[in-house]
Amino acid sequence: MEKKISIITVCFNSVKTIEETIRSVISQTYSNFEYILIDGGSTDGTLEVISNYKNHISKLVVEEDHGIYDAINKGIILSTGDIVGILNSDDCFASNEILFHINNIFLNSQVDMCWGDVNFLNYDGQIVRKYSSSFFSKNKLRFGIMPAHPTFYCKKELFEISGIYRTDLKIAADFELILRFVLKNYKYCYLPLTMVNMKIGGISTKGFKSTLTIIKEIHFSCKCNRLYTNYFFLVLKYPFKIFEFSIFNIFK
Structure with a gap:
C-alpha cells in the first residue's frame, strides 16, 4: 500500500525562489502526497505567487512565527502523512521522481527514516558542491557530521514518540533532531540518489559567525x-569540507 507523504515548506519573503520550489513539488510523478506551506507573513509578493498554486496546496498557514524551526513544527503538527519531509523555500527537488523513490524505500524496507544526497547551487544555478550522505555513520555525529537534512524523511510517528524540533536552537536544531532519532536506534538507510538542489546562502552557510x-x-x-x-572534534570537519569543495571543483 502506498505511503502518504507530507512535504512541508517554510517561507518568508521568498518571492525570488518560492515558485521554483512549488513547481518541483507539484511536478512529482508520485501523487499520494500533501503539500503544507507555512509563511511567516511575507510582504514581498511571496503570497501572491503562492496564490497562483492554491489548488495544489493542501494547507497554508500565514502568521508570524518564532523562527524557522517553530514554523517547521507547525507543519509537522498539521501533517497527516505516513512520512514527513522538509523542502526549504529556496530548494527544489532534483528530479520529478524523488517522492516515487521515497515511497519505495519505506514501502519495501523496514526503515524509520532515510536520506540521500544534495547539490549545492549558487544563484546562477551552477553546482558548486555535492554532499553525499553515503559516508554517514552514528559515530560521526560526535564530529558534527550528519546526513543532508534537506533529504531527511521519516515516519510521522517518530515525531509523536520522540519529539519535534527544538526551538531554543537557532541553526542546529536539525542536527539535534537527527542525533536524537539516531541515538533512539530508529532504523535508517541511505538512498543513493541526488534528492535536492539546495541554494547556498541559508542560515547555516552565512559565514564565520554562523559557524561559531x-x-x-x-x-x-x-x-x-x-x-x-x-x-x-567539531572543528575537524571544516578542513574536510574545504577539501571536498576543492576536489569537486578540480574534477567537475
Missing part, C-alpha cells in the same frame, strides 16, 4: 543527548 553558533549548538546538542564530543 553551529559549533556551540552542536556541542550543546551532543551534551543534552549524552553523546561525548569536544570542540576540537
Whole structure:
C-alpha cells in the first residue's frame, strides 16, 4: 500500500525562489502526497505567487512565527502523512521522481527514516558542491557530521514518540533532531540518489559567525543527548569540507 507523504515548506519573503520550489513539488510523478506551506507573513509578493498554486496546496498557514524551526513544527503538527519531509523555500527537488523513490524505500524496507544526497547551487544555478550522505555513520555525529537534512524523511510517528524540533536552537536544531532519532536506534538507510538542489546562502552557510553558533549548538546538542564530543572534534570537519569543495571543483 502506498505511503502518504507530507512535504512541508517554510517561507518568508521568498518571492525570488518560492515558485521554483512549488513547481518541483507539484511536478512529482508520485501523487499520494500533501503539500503544507507555512509563511511567516511575507510582504514581498511571496503570497501572491503562492496564490497562483492554491489548488495544489493542501494547507497554508500565514502568521508570524518564532523562527524557522517553530514554523517547521507547525507543519509537522498539521501533517497527516505516513512520512514527513522538509523542502526549504529556496530548494527544489532534483528530479520529478524523488517522492516515487521515497515511497519505495519505506514501502519495501523496514526503515524509520532515510536520506540521500544534495547539490549545492549558487544563484546562477551552477553546482558548486555535492554532499553525499553515503559516508554517514552514528559515530560521526560526535564530529558534527550528519546526513543532508534537506533529504531527511521519516515516519510521522517518530515525531509523536520522540519529539519535534527544538526551538531554543537557532541553526542546529536539525542536527539535534537527527542525533536524537539516531541515538533512539530508529532504523535508517541511505538512498543513493541526488534528492535536492539546495541554494547556498541559508542560515547555516552565512559565514564565520554562523559557524561559531553551529559549533556551540552542536556541542550543546551532543551534551543534552549524552553523546561525548569536544570542540576540537567539531572543528575537524571544516578542513574536510574545504577539501571536498576543492576536489569537486578540480574534477567537475
